Structure formats: C-alpha cells, structure tokens
Amino acid sequence: MKNIRDFTLAELEEELVSIGEKKYRAKQIFAWLFRGVTSFSEMTDLSKELIAKLSENYYIENIVDSKSQKSKDGTVKFLFILRDGNAIESVMMKYKYGNTACVSNQVGCRMGCNFCASARIGFVRSLTSGEIISQILEIERQTGEKISNVVFMGIGEPLDNYDNVMRAIKIINDPKGFNIGARHISISTCGIVPKIRQLADEIELQCNLCISLHSSKDDVRSSMMPINKKYSIAEVIDACKYYIEKTNRRITFEYALVDGVNDSKEDALHLAKLLKGMLAHVNLIPINKIKDGIYEKSSTEKIMSFRDTLNDNGIVATIRRELGSDISAACGQLVRQQKQDV
Ligand code: SF4
Numbered sequence: 001m002k003n004i005r006d007f008t009l010a011e012l013e014e015e016l017v018s019i020g021e022k023k024y025r026a027k028q029i030f031a032w033l034f035r036g037v038t039s040f041s042e043m044t045d046l047s048k049e050l051i052a053k054l055s056e057n058y059y060i061e062n063i064v065d066s067k068s069q070k071s072k073d074g075t076v077k078f079l080f081i082l083r084d085g086n087a088i089e090s091v092m093m094k095y096k097y098g099n100t101a102c103v104s105n106q107v108g109c110r111m112g113c114n115f116c117a118s119a120r121i122g123f124v125r126s127l128t129s130g131e132i133i134s135q136i137l138e139i140e141r142q143t144g145e146k147i148s149n150v151v152f153m154g155i156g157e158p159l160d161n162y163d164n165v166m167r168a169i170k171i172i173n174d175p176k177g178f179n180i181g182a183r184h185i186s187i188s189t190c191g192i193v194p195k196i197r198q199l200a201d202e203i204e205l206q207c208n209l210c211i212s213l214h215s216s217k218d219d220v221r222s223s224m225m226p227i228n229k230k231y232s233i234a235e236v237i238d239a240c241k242y243y244i245e246k247t248n249r250r251i252t253f254e255y256a257l258v259d260g261v262n263d264s265k266e267d268a269l270h271l272a273k274l275l276k277g278m279l280a281h282v283n284l285i286p287i288n289k290i291k292d293g294i295y296e297k298s299s300t301e302k303i304m305s306f307r308d309t310l311n312d313n314g315i316v317a318t319i320r321r322e323l324g325s326d327i328s329a330a331c332g333q334l335v336r337q338q339k340q341d342v
Pocket residue numbers: 109110111112113116117118119154155156157189190212
C-alpha cells in the first residue's frame with residue numbers, strides 16, 4: 001500500500017495510468033486531497049469501482065493529534081502520531097501577514113546540536129513527502145485556518161531528507177496543491193554544504209534559505225553543532241555566496257544567543273565582519289532552554305546590544321519575537337515529554 005499524499009500531481013497521473021485508469025482522474029483525486037478529505041469514500045465524483053481500486057492500492061495518511069497545546073498568543077503546537085506510532089511535532093504561528101506552519105521532516109534528528117531537544121530524541125527515520133504534507137492538512141483541518149507560509153524548522157534536518165522535502169515543496173507550491181509561492185516557503189539548515197549548493201541549482205523552486213549559524217567562530221560553533229567539524233564556517237559561507245549568486249535571494253542567518261558563549265560585543269563585531277557585503281539578514285533568537293540543557297538565555301539588554309552592534313556595522317539584524325513561550329514551543333520538547341510519559 002502506498003501513501004497517496006506522497007505523490008506530486010505528475011506522479012499521481014503516472015500512478016493512475018499504472019492501475020489502468022485515465023490520467024485526468026489524478027487531477028480530481030489531487031483536488032480532493034487538498035480539500036482535506038480523510039477517506040476515498042468522500043471523493044463523491046469518483047465511481048464506486050475507482051474508490052474500491054484506490055482503497056486496494058493506496059491509503060490516506062491520517063495523522064492523529066495526541067496532545068496539542070495552545071498559547072495565549074494564538075500559537076498552537078501539535079504532537080502528531082504517525083501511522084507507525086512515531087511522534088513528530090508541528091506548530092502553527094499567527095502573524096499579521098498570515099498563518100505559518102512549522103513542519104517536521106524527520107522523526108528525531110542525527111545532527112546532534114547540543115542546544116536542541118530534537119537531537120536528544122535521536123534519529124529514527126526520515127518522513128515521506130506525504131507525511132510532511134499531512135501535517136499542514138491536519139493543522140488546517142483542526143484549526144479551520146488557512147496556511148499561507150511553510151517553514152521547515154521543526155524536527156529534523158531538511159537537507160538530510162533532501163528528496164522528500166523537495167517533493168513536498170513541489171506539492172506545497174503546486175497551484176492545485178496548497179498553492180503557496182516559493183517565497184513563502186523556508187528551509188532551515190544546520191549547514192550541509194553540498195546540499196546548499198544542490199538547492200541553489202533547483203531553478204524551479206527558489207525558496208528562502210535560513211542557516212543556523214549561532215557563532216562566527218569555528219571552535220564555538222563546533223562545540224554547539226557537531227556538523228561544523230565536517231563543514232567549517234568558511235565552507236558554509238562560500239556555499240551561501242553561491243546560493244545568493246544563483247538565486248539572488250537574501251539568506252537569513254539564525255543566531256541563538258547563549259549567555260557567555262556567543263553574545264559578547266566582540267562576537268557581534270566578528271559576525272558583522274563575516275557577513276559584510278553579503279545579501280543577508282540576521283535573525284537573533286533568545287535561546288530556548290531545554291530540559292537538562294547546558295545553555296542559558298542571554299539577557300534582553302545583551303540581545304538588544306548585539307543587534308545594535310550588527311546594525312551599526314551594516315548588517316540588518318532583528319530579534320525574533322518569542323511565540324508560544326507559555327507552551328513547550330521549542331522543537332522536540334513535546335516528543336521528549338511524551339516519551340517520558342510512557
Ligand atoms: S537544531 Fe535542527 S539540525 Fe540541529 S539537532 Fe535540532 S533539528 Fe537537528
């Protein structure tokens with residue numbers, strides 16, 4: 001049995017032909033999937049025979065919400081249980097310009113960043129494109145709200161699940177799918193250099209790229225993110241310059257400020273020097289403290305002063321508004337709680 005949400009429209013057309021059906025049926029089925037139906041029998045313009053055939057060959061991935069939490073600011077965090085019993089998290093955030101879905105792309109993560117609750121779960125498996133798509137459909141179904149932006153910033157490293165993430169992006173972008181423009185889709189990576197270059201060459205889908213940088217010094221970054229031992233900051237910056245050259249898109253560098261680790265004036269000046277002249281934006285994030293975590297959040301004064309130093313040195317920097325701070329909004333926290341509950 002195959003998950004029918006795993007297919008792009010073009011792939012679904014091939015599937016339909018392979019089971020002896022007319023190609024145009026794929027458009028009807030695809031449209032139903034994005035109206036959020038949870039069973040083939042709800043596809044009322046299909047014949048009984050076709051519905052039976054679909055049920056024999058495919059399933060609709062209906063993920064189950066086991067423990068959603070709603071923040072006072074409207075942020076909703078979902079703990080979804082997949083068909084095989086694995087748990088993932090997704091978040092819906094409300095902004096003036098629309099609703100953003102933050103989706104997971106793996107069960108756990110193998111990148112091992114030591115400030116991240118997802119890393120503590122350990123890597124289990126990558127999600128299929130249908131499982132990624134199901135998170136958005138289920139968020140829309142449960143909240144009754146339309147999603148207009150998608151960010152790959154939940155559990156998992158998207159460039160470590162490249163093909164499925166790319167297929168999911170094609171479906172999200174498809175006018176007959178979610179019809180969300182590439183400019184409203186963002187991928188956040190810890191810096192897998194060859195994949196950043198590959199992404200730059202995806203001419204059809206030039207989405208926003210965010211790099212989790214967190215330090216401009218190799219020794220500090222390696223202590224926070226093991227991936228830095230494989231791809232140094234210089235290599236990541238080179239790949240980012242290639243991305244900018246190919247796409248003419250601005251890159252966002254995410255920088256989680258940790259008290260006494262990466263938040264001094266000297267750190268800000270060092271970062272400004274690294275990014276000088278690049279089409280870049282720095283997003284400063286007060287680090288989210290996780291259970292058993294070793295890092296403490298920088299003070300508000302330090303965060304503001306870090307931003308001012310960057311701005312004074314020609315780097316556009318903003319401080320990310322903390323959404324969902326009254327719930328377990330940092331990715332991986334709900335799954336860890338659930339694992340400890342059982
Ligand atoms: S921060 Fe991202 S890449 Fe690093 S361990 Fe967490 S989910 Fe993986």
